Amino acid sequence: MVSQPRTAVIGAGMAGLTCATALQAAGHQVVVFEKARGPGGRMSTRRQALGEGEVAFDHGAPAFTALEADFQAQVQFWSLQGLAAPWPAAGPGQFVGVPAMNAPLKAMAADLDTRWSQTISGISRDAAGWRLAGTTQDEGPFDRLVVAIPAEQAAVLLAPVQPKFADLARAVHSAPCWTLMAVFDQPVQSAEAVLTGGEVVAFASREASKPGRAATEAWVIHATPDWSRDHLELTVDEAAPRLLAGFEALLGSSAPLAVSAVAHRWRYARPLAAPRPPLWDAASRLGVCGDWLGGGSVEGAWRSGFEMAAGLLP
Numbered sequence: 001m002v003s004q005p006r007t008a009v010i011g012a013g014m015a016g017l018t019c020a021t022a023l024q025a026a027g028h029q030v031v032v033f034e035k036a037r038g039p040g041g042r043m044s045t046r047r048q049a050l051g052e053g054e055v056a057f058d059h060g061a062p063a064f065t066a067l068e069a070d071f072q073a074q075v076q077f078w079s080l081q082g083l084a085a086p087w088p089a090a091g092p093g094q095f096v097g098v099p100a101m102n103a104p105l106k107a108m109a110a111d112l113d114t115r116w117s118q119t120i121s122g123i124s125r126d127a128a129g130w131r132l133a134g135t136t137q138d139e140g141p142f143d144r145l146v147v148a149i150p151a152e153q154a155a156v157l158l159a160p161v162q163p164k165f166a167d168l169a170r171a172v173h174s175a176p177c178w179t180l181m182a183v184f185d186q187p188v189q190s191a192e193a194v195l196t197g198g199e200v201v202a203f204a205s206r207e208a209s210k211p212g213r214a215a216t217e218a219w220v221i222h223a224t225p226d227w228s229r230d231h232l233e234l235t236v237d238e239a240a241p242r243l244l245a246g247f248e249a250l251l252g253s254s255a256p257l258a259v260s261a262v263a264h265r266w267r268y269a270r271p272l273a274a275p276r277p278p279l280w281d282a283a284s285r286l287g288v289c290g291d292w293l294g295g296g297s298v299e300g301a302w303r304s305g306f307e308m309a310a311g312l313l314p
Contacts (some may be wrong), residue, residue: 004028005143007312008132010120010157014298015043015290016148017108018305024112026313030128032112033132033139035119040102041150042269042291043298050183051284055218057181058101059264062205062220063094064298066164069093071206071299078104089193089209099212110212117272123147123161125284144285146308150174150268151292165279172244172292175225176232177269181241184217184256200227200246221247225270232265239263271296278308287312 004027009020012034020030036044042060066072075095078084083103087094097103115134122133129141147154151172158166193209196202202224207213221243223231231239240263248255271292279288289308294300 004111005312006129006141007031007144007146008033008130008139008142009146009148010107010123010132011041011148012039012105012114013148013290014043014105014301015294015305015308016041016146017105017112018291018302019146019148019309020112020305021108022309023312026309028312030112030116031139031142032109033118033120033134034114034116037116038102039114040158041105041301042266043097043101043105044099045102046262046264048183048260048262050216053214053216055183055214055216055260056100057218057220058096058210058268059179059181059220059232061101062203062222063090063096065093066095066299068299068303071302074302078107081107083107084237085211087210091194092178092207096210098210098268099176108125116234120157123157125161130286130306131249144287146287146289146312146313148289148305148308150269150290151271151273153293154288154290162281162284162286165281169288169292170176170248172271172273174268174271174292176228177213177225177266178223178228178231178239178243179235179264179266180219180221180223180240180247181260181262181264182219182221182244182247182255182258183260184219185259186256187217188219188251190251195250198224198246198250199242200224201250204247204250219247228265228269232267234265236263236265239265261280278304278310278311280311297303 131140156168275295289304291301294304
């Protein structure tokens with residue numbers, strides 16, 4: 001019996017988990033390494049303890065679309081599993097994970113050998129295969145390695161072993177985004193659950209308007225790329241009141257009392273690059289995929305991971 005290749009995937013976002021799931025379904029041995037405590041990448045969900053309960057915020061991508069038939073089929077599969085649903089308040093064709101944005105990724109990760117809180121600080125290859133220098137120990141050898149992390153982070157990791165791929169990643173620039181997760185003591189006076197178009201705040205959404213969410217008056221407030229870039233080095237405590245003021249400007253009135261207002265800086269929120277196929281070095285058996293190779297969208301990240309796996313399967 002011929003043993004299947006052992007593959008390491010760095011990154012438990014949409015691209016990495018899609019690739020790992022497809023490889024494992026084909027009988028391959030796969031191990032996923034993720035620096036965070038859970039899956040998601042830009043589809044992460046942040047939970048905060050508040051009073052006697054917990055409030056969840058989709059503080060990354062607020063929603064996603066499914067434009068092509070293959071991803072539409074994938075979203076339909078998630079919907080049948082109760083992991084995704086349309087979000088009518090955001091307009092036609094907008095979907096979210098249920099009960100949180102990262103639900104589809106949590107489902108994928110649950111079926112994989114995933115190592116959480118593992119920051120991979122270096123990769124190298126010897127006669128036995130790929131080895132990973134991690135937070136707690138060296139991992140390997142692996143027959144193949146797939147890097148599925150943001151371009152700016154991929155460039156650093158790839159530079160010593162694949163300078164060409166590192167240069168491609170280094171050429172990609174990402175728009176930053178300051179995000180505010182706010183809970184108010186009473187309903188915000190707005191006829192719309194989704195607000196757009198402010199000078200400071202580009203997008204704000206009432207989380208309770210999404211399917212499967214709690215009724216807490218929680219809002220996720222995203223600053224514009226320009227404002228985020230101009231104020232990138234603020235502390236979270238400095239950013240929060242400014243984002244709240246920007247939200248009130250977008251509302252055109254004062255907001256209720258914020259019982260919680262926590263800011264988060266996405267330094268690499270959205271990659272600004274045209275789609276291209278995943279990268280593959282057949283000689284060293286090193287692959288790279290991610291949303292920065294898929295045009296920056298959730299659908300693009302899924303396709304990049306799917307195509308990466310397809311290229312590795314016989």
